[in-house]
Amino acid sequence: MDKAENKRAIIVGLFLAIGLVVFIVGVFTLGSQSKSFSKSIHISAVFDDVSGLKTGNSVWFSGVKVGSISKIHFIGPGQVDVRMSIDETSQQYVHRNAGVHIGSDGLIGNKIIVIDGGSPQAPVVQDGDVLLTEKLTSTDDMLKVLQQNNQNLLSITGDFKLLSRKILQGKGTVGTLMADSAVGNQFRNAMSNFERTSATAARLAANLERFSSKMNTKGGLADKMLTDTATFATIKSAANQLKQAAANTTEATNNLKTASDKFNRTDNAVGVLLNDPKAAAQIQSTLQNLQAGSIKLNDDLEAAQHNFFLKGFFKDRAKAKADSIKKANKQ
Template sequence: MQVTDNRKQITVGVFILLGLVIFVLGVFTLGSQRKAFVKSISVNAVFSDIQGLKAGNNVWFSGVKIGTIKKIQFYGTSQVQVFMNIEEDAHQYIHKNSTASISSDGLIGNKIVVISGGSTKFPFVEDGDQLQVANTLSTDDIMKTFQVNNKNLVDMTSDFKVLARNLVEGKGAAGALLADEQIATNFKAIVQNLKTTTESANKMAVEMNAFTKTLNTKGGLADKLMTDTAVFARLQESVNELQKITQSASAMTDNLNKATAKFNKTDNAVGLLINDQNTADQVKGIMQNLETSSKKLDENMEALQHNFLLRGFFKKKAKAEAAAVAPQK
């Protein structure tokens, strides 16, 4: 009977010892995970919205867990102050101008605090320092953005459906182009004409290039005009002479214009004869009188030749003229 009681006591003692060992191991395990037995310093940051952050959540730096959230309390009127325990070994990488922001461990994981390193120009953080806060988009903000984008996508889809329906029904310029065969044929003809015009332009460019090369041929007229100073001087001299001739022609034309202008005036003889009818009639009468006088003079001379008093004189004159002409034959 006594042996049985001893066995029971020993069994109970073994189970109690195992329980104590398991409890101690659990405490050390949880303590190591939460850095409970690691020397640390305390820093804090004031957030406008902690997005569900809780005490015990992790603090990360460059993707490495360096501490945990110690305490959360309200600050001021509507802000929240978060106290963090940071491993003492890690504080040498965190500077006083470092910033803290709220993030999450994965897309829908636990909330965490992420600390940036800051600038090396500033000293390291110390126990009790307050870090600056960097504003980041929360999950709710991201979801709101997704909702807006989805609404915009729905609107775009609706507009595209209306556009596609109009195209099928032949509405608008694009719809008419797709539905109306005549318009499509005309558009095809326009494209063909544009292609022909482009080919003609290319051909003209090639011919112009060939013509330019011809102008640049050594010894050609264009080459001599551009490079031979003697040819250019002669050409310039010819141009100067042509300019002088042009000036002379202009002066002659001017003189003719002036003379012609005088013909239209009555202050000169020619203009008076051309423009004054009385003077023209008088000149005409004088000419008629001269013609009449000439006829009468001829008649008088004929009468004198037949007069017996002057007949001998005219006969002698005729013989003298005949004798003067005879030796020449």
């Protein structure tokens, strides 16, 4: 074998050695990342939708990669069983009441399994356990909601555009108020009247409040009328007396009316005097005759006193009367 062939053999062997080293390093590196050379347990979770999850994707717990997805298969209609390999060193931190949901490695990264929650009081997961899944809003769901919101916003914008156009055209009550100056002035006048009415109502309420406070003042007439039974009894008695006086007045008025009615009739003496002119003239003539007769009688009596036969009688009678008066004065 010549020198050139030896050199070629050495180069080939060197390349083979380097390739073998790279292969071994790669195997250990990949094994380290997938934890192929560490002890692990297998747990699983059942999802309705795995959203593109693949075998080999990572399993995270509290922000730390603790395993990988080893198998994905259907177990029923709309049910997908995801089998996970969890590093045995992380087993003690994952509890059976922990929840499992599908997340993303970054905004648009690979899908991953995220284990979160769980309380220290619950037992630690064991090989073959099934964890409960949590339904989280996916990116598709958020996009659907966003799309629906965009449609609603577009509809609202269209309605507002149509409404604003009608307002500018003077249609509807608001449009009329904005376009018709007369209606606008009437509306302003109505608001002014409403404001004045509100002010009047406020003053009335204030006056009513002051009146009620005076009514509630201790010792006042209203307070005594409402709270003092003696005062109330006195007022009640006075009211009863006033009522009786009114009744008496009514009775007297009725009696006076009855008497007045009798005076206007001719079936009694007073009525005849007031209403019969002929009878009144007769009575007046009789009174005149009586007056004339009394005057004549006085004259006759005076003449009798000067009569010779009766003069002594009247003189003795006057003397006896004078003696009686004198005797009474002495006593």
